[in-house]
Amino acid sequence: MKTLKINGKVVSFKNEKNLLEVIRKAGIKLPTFCYHSELSIYGACRMCLVEEKKKGLIAACSTPPKEGMEIKTHTLKLQKQRRMTLELLLAEHDRECTTCEKNADCKLRELAANLGIENIRFKRKDKKLPIDDSSPSIVRDPNKCILCGDCVRMCEEVQGIGVIGFAYRGSNTVVTPAFNKKLSEVDCVDCGQCAAVCPTGALTIKSQIDRVWEAINNDDKIVIAQIAPAVKVAFGEAFGLKPGHSTEHLIVSALKTMGINKVFDTCFAADLTVMEESKEFVERLSKGEKLPQFTSCCPAWVKFVELNYPSFIDNLSSCRSPQQMFGSFAKNYYPKELGVSRDDVFVVSIMPCTAKKAEACREEFISNGDPDVDAVITTQELIKMVKEAGIVFDDLKEEPFDMPFGFATGSGLIFGATGGVAESVIRMLDEEVKEFKDVRGLDGLKEAKVAKNGKDIKIAVVHGLKNARKLLEKIKAGKAEYDFIEVMACPGGCVGGAGQPQPNNAESRIERALGLYNSDNKIQLIRASDNPMVQKLYEKWLKTPDSGLSHKYLHTCYRPRRRIEGSDIKFSAEKSKMNIKICIGTSCYLNGSYDLFKEVDKKIKQDNLEDRVNLEATFCLENCNGSPSVEVNGKIIDKANKEKIFMLIDELI
Amino acid sequence: MAVMVKDYKRSFKKVNEIIESYGRNPVELVSILQEIQEEYRYLPEEILNYIATAMGISPSKVFGVATFYENFSLEPKGKYIIKVCDGTACHVKNSMDLLNALQKKLKLKDGQKTTKDMMFTLETASCLGACGLAPVMVINEEVYGKVTPEKAEKIIDEIMKREGNSDDKNN
Numbered sequence: 104m105k106t107l108k109i110n111g112k113v114v115s116f117k118n119e120k121n122l123l124e125v126i127r128k129a130g131i132k133l134p135t136f137c138y139h140s141e142l143s144i145y146g147a148c149r150m151c152l153v154e155e156k157k158k159g160l161i162a163a164c165s166t167p168p169k170e171g172m173e174i175k176t177h178t179l180k181l182q183k184q185r186r187m188t189l190e191l192l193l194a195e196h197d198r199e200c201t202t203c204e205k206n207a208d209c210k211l212r213e214l215a216a217n218l219g220i221e222n223i224r225f226k227r228k229d230k231k232l233p234i235d236d237s238s239p240s241i242v243r244d245p246n247k248c249i250l251c252g253d254c255v256r257m258c259e260e261v262q263g264i265g266v267i268g269f270a271y272r273g274s275n276t277v278v279t280p281a282f283n284k285k286l287s288e289v290d291c292v293d294c295g296q297c298a299a300v301c302p303t304g305a306l307t308i309k310s311q312i313d314r315v316w317e318a319i320n321n322d323d324k325i326v327i328a329q330i331a332p333a334v335k336v337a338f339g340e341a342f343g344l345k346p347g348h349s350t351e352h353l354i355v356s357a358l359k360t361m362g363i364n365k366v367f368d369t370c371f372a373a374d375l376t377v378m379e380e381s382k383e384f385v386e387r388l389s390k391g392e393k394l395p396q397f398t399s400c401c402p403a404w405v406k407f408v409e410l411n412y413p414s415f416i417d418n419l420s421s422c423r424s425p426q427q428m429f430g431s432f433a434k435n436y437y438p439k440e441l442g443v444s445r446d447d448v449f450v451v452s453i454m455p456c457t458a459k460k461a462e463a464c465r466e467e468f469i470s471n472g473d474p475d476v477d478a479v480i481t482t483q484e485l486i487k488m489v490k491e492a493g494i495v496f497d498d499l500k501e502e503p504f505d506m507p508f509g510f511a512t513g514s515g516l517i518f519g520a521t522g523g524v525a526e527s528v529i530r531m532l533d534e535e536v537k538e539f540k541d542v543r544g545l546d547g548l549k550e551a552k553v554a555k556n557g558k559d560i561k562i563a564v565v566h567g568l569k570n571a572r573k574l575l576e577k578i579k580a581g582k583a584e585y586d587f588i589e590v591m592a593c594p595g596g597c598v599g600g601a602g603q604p605q606p607n608n609a610e611s612r613i614e615r616a617l618g619l620y621n622s623d624n625k626i627q628l629i630r631a632s633d634n635p636m637v638q639k640l641y642e643k644w645l646k647t648p649d650s651g652l653s654h655k656y657l658h659t660c661y662r663p664r665r666r667i668e669g670s671d672i673k674f675s676a677e678k679s680k681m682n683i684k685i686c687i688g689t690s691c692y693l694n695g696s697y698d699l700f701k702e703v704d705k706k707i708k709q710d711n712l713e714d715r716v717n718l719e720a721t722f723c724l725e726n727c728n729g730s731p732s733v734e735v736n737g738k739i740i741d742k743a744n745k746e747k748i749f750m751l752i753d754e755l756i
Numbered sequence: 757m758a759v760m761v762k763d764y765k766r767s768f769k770k771v772n773e774i775i776e777s778y779g780r781n782p783v784e785l786v787s788i789l790q791e792i793q794e795e796y797r798y799l800p801e802e803i804l805n806y807i808a809t810a811m812g813i814s815p816s817k818v819f820g821v822a823t824f825y826e827n828f829s830l831e832p833k834g835k836y837i838i839k840v841c842d843g844t845a846c847h848v849k850n851s852m853d854l855l856n857a858l859q860k861k862l863k864l865k866d867g868q869k870t871t872k873d874m875m876f877t878l879e880t881a882s883c884l885g886a887c888g889l890a891p892v893m894v895i896n897e898e899v900y901g902k903v904t905p906e907k908a909e910k911i912i913d914e915i916m917k918r919e920g921n922s923d924d925k926n927n
Contacts (some may be wrong), residue, residue, distance in 0.1 A: 265814030270823040281808075281815035282801050282830075289815070667815055672768055672802045689809050697772055697810075704769070720768070722805055 107172040122163040122174065123151050131176055134185070134214050136302045137251035138164045141594070141609065142260055148251050149188050150214070154178050186218055194225035196303070197246035203304040204242070208605050210302035211249060232277070237287035239464050240309055240457035241298055245277050248305035254278060254297035261594060263569030264407075266291045278305070281667065288668035290410045292568070294403040294592045295457030295601025308457050308602060312488055314478045318449040319362045325441070326449045328358050329429045329508075331369040332519035333455035333597035334482045336618035337611075340604040341486040342496040346611040347618030352501035354453070354485070359502060361492050367508035369452070370515030372429035373527070375640070376400065377514055377631035379657055380422045380524075381531040382648040384587060388560070393417050395563075395578070395585040398524050400424045402462035403592035405661060407568050412575055413663035413690050413727030421658040425518065426452050426459050427468050429508070430475030431656045436644050437508075451478045453485050455519070455600030458592065467659045481602020510636040513623035520616035521566040521596030522549060525589040529553050530630050532560065537629060543620070545595060545609060548574065550585075566591040566599075663690070663727035672720040681716045681755050683748065684734040688723030696731035702745040706752065715756055770795050771803060775810050782813050785821050789828060797837075798829045834870045834877040836915060841892040843883030851891040855880065857905030861912055875919060876912070 104115045109129050116125045121144065126133050136148035146165040153163045156173035160181070163174075175181070193215060200206050235243040252269065255278060259265040266289055270279050280289040298306040318324050335351040344350065355366045380398070387393050399405055399420040408415050423431065433450045441448075452459060462468070463476040480488070489496065503509065514530055517523035522542035529539050532555050541551035542564045549564040563585045565571050571590045577583040593599045595612030598619070603611075628634060645653045671684065685691075685700045700720060707716050726732040729741030735751050774791045778784035788807065793799055799822050808815040822828045840846075840855045855878070858864075862876050870877040886892045889901025893908065900911065 259814070265816050268814065268816035268820040270816075270820045272824050279816075279819075281805075281819040667805055669802055669805055672800075672806070687806060687809065692809055701769070720802075720806070722802070722809075 105168075105170045107168055107170065107174060109174045110176055116168045119168055122153065122161075122166045122168050122172075125168045126153070126163055126174070126176060133163060133176060134217070135164065136210060136214075136249060137253060139253060139257075139300060139608075142253065142256040142300075145252050145256065148249070150185060152181055152184055154181055160184065182218075186220060189215060189218055189220055190223050190225060192249050193220065193223050195228050196249065197231075197244070203247070204307040204310065205247075205301075205304035209304060235285050236309065237285035238291060238293065238309065238461070239287075240293040240295055240460040241286055241291070242307050242309050243286060244305055244307070245279070246305075247303045248278055249303055250276055250278065251302060252278070253300040253302065254306055257296045257300045261567050261569055262292070262294060262296060262592065263567075263572040264290060264292065267297065282669070284668060290666040292403040292406040292410070292592065293458040293461040294568070296593060298457065299601040299603075299605075299607050308481055308483065309460065310484055310487075311460065311478045311480055312484050312491075315451050315480060315488065318451070318477065321449075323447065324449040325365070325443065325447055326363045326451060327365045327367065327433050327437070328363045328451050328453060329367050329369045329372070329426070329433075330354055330358075330453045331426070331455055331597065332373070332516050332619055333600060333603070333615065334453050334485065335622075336519070336598065336615040337455065337482050337603045338485065340611075346614035347616075347621070349618055349622050352503065353496070353499045355504055356499045356502040357485075357489050357492075357494050357496075358453075360494055360499075361488065363451070365505045366502075367429070367433075368504050368511050368515070369425050369429055369454075370511030370518065371508045371634070371636060372425035372432075373400075373515035373518040374512055374631040374634045374637045375428050375432075375657065376422055376425050376518075377524075377527045377531060378637060378641075378648045379428075379653060380420050381528045381631075383420055383422065384528060385532075386649065388555075388586060395588045396420055398589045399659075400518065400524055401458070401591045401593075401597075402456075402465075403458035404568065404571065404590045406458070406461070406664070407571065407592065409661055409664045410666050411572070411689070413730075414579075415575065416661050416663065416728070419661055421654075421660065423468075423657055423659045424459075424462065425515075426454065426462065426479075427475060427659070428657050430463070430468060432508070432640065432644070434470075434473070434475045435656055436640075445473065449477045450475065451480065452476050453482070454479055455482050455597045455603045456593070457481065457601045481600070483602055483604060486604065507636045507639065510634065512628040512631055512634050513626040514629055514631045515634075516623050516626070517619050519597045519619050521545070521591050522564045522589065523596065523619070525551070525562055525564050525587065527631060528587065529562070531632060534630075542589070543616070545613065560587065561585045562587045562589075564589045566596050567594045568592050663723070663725045665723035665725055667722060669722060671722070681752065682719070682734075682736055683716060683752075684719045684721045684724065685743075686722075686724045686726070686730065686732045686734075687720045688727070688730075690727040691723075691730040691732055694730045696733075696743075699731055699733070699743060699745060699748070703748055703752075706745075706749060710752075712752070712756060716752065768803070771806060772810070775807060780811050782811055785811070785813075785818065786825070789818075789822055793828060797833045797835070798831055800832075801830065832870065832874060834875050835919075836875060836895050837877045837879065839879050839881045839884065839894045841882075841884040841886070841890070841894075842880045843887065843890075845887035846883075846891040849890040854891050854893065854903055854905055854908055858908055858912070861909050875916075 106113050106115045114129045119125045134150040137145045144165050146162045151163040152160050154175045155161050232245040255268055267278050267280050298308050318326050335349050336347050338354055339348045339350040340346055358366045384396050387396055397419045399422055430450050434445050438445050438448050460479040463479050468475045514527040525542045526539045530536050533553055542549050547570040551562045553560045565574050598615035599612040685696055687696050724732045726739050731743050733740045733743035778788050804818045805815050808818045842851050858878055862871050884892050891903055893900045893903050
C-alpha cells in the first residue's frame with residue numbers, strides 16, 4: 104500500500120489514475136470544470152491546482168499520485184490563484200445569470216459562490232457573439248463558453264462525431280462547428296451530451312415548456328402526456344431521492360395537478376414496438392435479408408446512420424420509436440375512441456432525451472402540418488415545470504396511469520437501460536427467458552447468443568456512438584457478424600440521456616438502470632405479447648403485427664443525409680449545355696467517385712468540351728444507396744461509371 | 757472572379773495528389789493545408805470539407821487547425837500578397853504611413869484586405885526579421901527594403917502595368 108500526505112494527513116492509494124481521484128477519495132471536493140472521469144484529461148481549467156512540497160503548483164487531474172508526495176489543497180497561494188483564474192473566466196463570461204437556462208446548476212456560478220468571489224477586477228468583454236438556436240434540441244451561446252472543452256471531447260471521444268471543435272487562437276478562441284456553421288447545418292445528431300457536460304449555459308437544451316403551458320391553458324385541447332421509463336427513475340433526484348427511485352405515480356399526480364388531461368406510459372408503446380420489431384426480425388431471419396437488424400428506438404442513432412453509414416440504412420428496423428408509436432395512436436386512433444378530432448388532441452412527451460425533440464420534427468411524423476407529438480420536454484424541463492407550478496413534491500400523492508395506454512409489462516420498462524430493447528426482443532424469441540443478464544450493464548459492447556429453431560442467433564448491444572462506429576467498421580470489414588444489434592447513442596442508454604438531472608455520471612446511470620430492473624422484477628407480466636391492452640389495440644385497430652395497417656401507422660422510412668451544408672466545387676464555365684455533378688460525399692468517395700471525376704474531366708478535355716460541359720463536385724446528393732452517384736442535368740444516376748457518363752455526354756452534346 | 761474560376765479548375769486535380777503524397781495521415785494535416793494553400797492561394801471551405809472526408813477526420817478539426825495558424829487564410833487572396841512589416845524597428849520607421857499609402861493606392865476600405873479584382877492582398881507582419889532594412893515590405897517572395905510611400909506606389913504601378921491593369925480599373 105502506497106501513501107502520500109494530503110494537508111498533513113496520511114492517505115493511502117492504489118490504482119487511482121491521478122491525484123485528483125486520491126484527493127476526492129480523501130473527502131475533499133476539489134473544484135474542476137474540465138475534468139470528467141469518462142473523458143480524456145485536458146488540464147485546462149486550472150481549478151484543481153494543488154501545492155506539492157517539491158514540485159510547487161501542479162494540476163491534480165494530470166498528475167499521477169506518487170509515494171511520499173506532500174500535498175496541500177487550500178494554501179493562501181492556491182486560494183489566490185483559483186480566485187484569479189475564476190475572475191478571469193468571469194470577466195469573459197456573459198453574466199446574465201438570472202435569465203440563464205442553466206442558472207440552477209451552473210458550475211461556474213456555484214464555484215464563484217464557493218470560492219467567495221465578490222468582485223471582478225477585470226474589464227468586461229463587451230463583444231457579443233451570435234447565439235445559435237437553429238437546432239431543434241440544443242442552443243449554443245458562445246458568450247457563456249469558458250473553453251473547458253468538455254463538449255468537444257464528449258462529442259469526439261464518446262460519440263465519435265466531432266461536430267464542434269476549438270477554432271482560432273488566443274483571446275479569439277471559440278468552440279464552434281466547422282466554418283462557424285449552425286448546428287442545424289452540420290452532422291449533429293441531437294444527442295445533447297455536449298450540453299449535459301457543459302458546466303455553464305454555453306450549451307443548453309432547447310426548452311418547450313411554454314408550448315406545454317399554452318396547450319394546458321387552451322380549453323379546446325385535450326392534453327395527453329406520455330412518460331418514458333428513464334424519466335421515472337431520475338425525476339426524484341431533483342427532490343432529494345436517490346437515482347433509481349421509481350416516481351412514476353408521483354409524476355402522474357404532478358402532471359394531473361398541472362392540468363394535463365390524460366397521462367399514459369411510453370412503456371405501453373414500447374411493448375407495441377417489441378411486438379412489431381420482433382415480428383420484423385423473425386421475418387428477416389427466415390428470409391435471411393437485411394441482417395443484422397438494428398434497433399431504431401434511438402433517434403440520435405438513426406440520424407447517425409443516415410449521416411455516416413447510409414449503406415446500413417436498410418438494416419435499421421423500420422419500426423418507429425416508442426415515442427412516435429405513441430404519437431401515432433394518440434393522434435390517429437385515440438381521438439376516434441374519444442369521439443373528437445385529431446386537432447383537439449395535444450401530445451406531450453416527457454423524455455430523458457434531447458434527440459426526441461428533433462425526432463418529433465421529422466417530416467415522416469407530421470401529417471398535414473400537424474405533428475404526431477406536439478411537444479417534447481426533458482426530465483429537467485419537467486422538474487422546472489413542477490417548480491414553476493408551485494407543486495410541493497413531498498405533498499404529492501401517488502396516482503395511477505390512465506387507461507388504456509397506461510398499462511405496460513416489464514419489457515417496456517427496461518427499454519430505458521442499455522440492453523433493454525435487446526432483452527425484450529429476446530424474451531419474445533425465447534419463451535423460457537425471464538432475465539437475460541448478458542446484455543445488461545455498462546460494458547461498451549455486450550454480446551449474447553440465443554438458440555432459436557436449432558440456430559444460434561447472435562446479438563450485440565452497444566451504447567455511445569463511438570462504440571457503434573467501432574462495431575459498424577468491424578462489420579464492414581467482415582470481422583464481426585451478428586443478427587440483431589441494439590444501439591443507444593447515450594452512455595448507459597436512455598437513463599443517461601442528456602435531459603436527465605445532474606449529476607448524470609456512470610454511478611447515476613447504474614442506479615437508474617437498477618431501479619428499472621427492480622421494477623421489472625415486481626411486474627408479473629414480462630413479455631410484450633402478454634400486455635392485454637396491446638392485444639386489444641391490435642384487435643380494435645391494427646389487426647396483426649407487421650400488417651398493412653401497422654406499417655402505415657407504426658413503421659417509417661429513412662434517408663441518407665448530407666453531413667455538412669456548403670457550396671459545390673466548380674470547375675468550368677457557367678454557361679454550358681450540360682451540368683454534371685459528381686458526388687464526393689463519404690459513401691461515394693469510398694466507392695471511387697474521385698477516379699470517376701478524373702475520367703470525366705479527362706474526356707471533357709480530350710473532346711474539347713470545356714465550354715459546353717459544366718463539371719462540379721458536390722458533397723452528398725443524398726443518394727448514398729446508389730453510390731457513386733452523379734447528377735446529370737438535374738437527374739440522378741445510380742451506380743455511375745465512366746461508360747454511363749460518357750454515353751450521356753455523347754448523347755446530349 | 758474570372759481569374760479564380762480558372763484557378764479552381766487547375767487546382768482541384770492536385771488536391772488528391774497532395775493528400776495521397778502524405779499517405780492520408782492526419783498527423784500531416786498542417787503540411788497538407790500548406791500545400792493546398794500554395795495551390796489555391798487560400799483554403800476554400802469546400803476543399804477543406806473534401807480533405808476531411810478523404811482523410812476520415814471531422815471538418816471541425818480541419819477548421820480548427822486552419823484557423824489556428826496565422827499563415828492560413830480562409831478568404832481568397834490576391835495574386836500578389838503584400839506584407840508590410842510592423843515590427844518595432846519598422847514601426848518606428850513609419851511603417852504605418854507606408855501601410856496607409858498602400859491602402860489608399862489599392863483603394864482598400866476599412867477591414868478589406870484584398871482588391872476586388874483579386875490582384876492584391878495587403879497584410880501586416882509582426883516582424884520579417886530584416887530590421888536593418890526597415891521599413892520592410894514583401895510582395896510574394898520579393899523583399900523590398902527602406903520603402904517610402906512613394907517608392908511603394910511605384911512598385912505597385914509597375915505590377916499593374918505588367919498585369920495589363922490600370923489604376924482606374926482596380927476598385
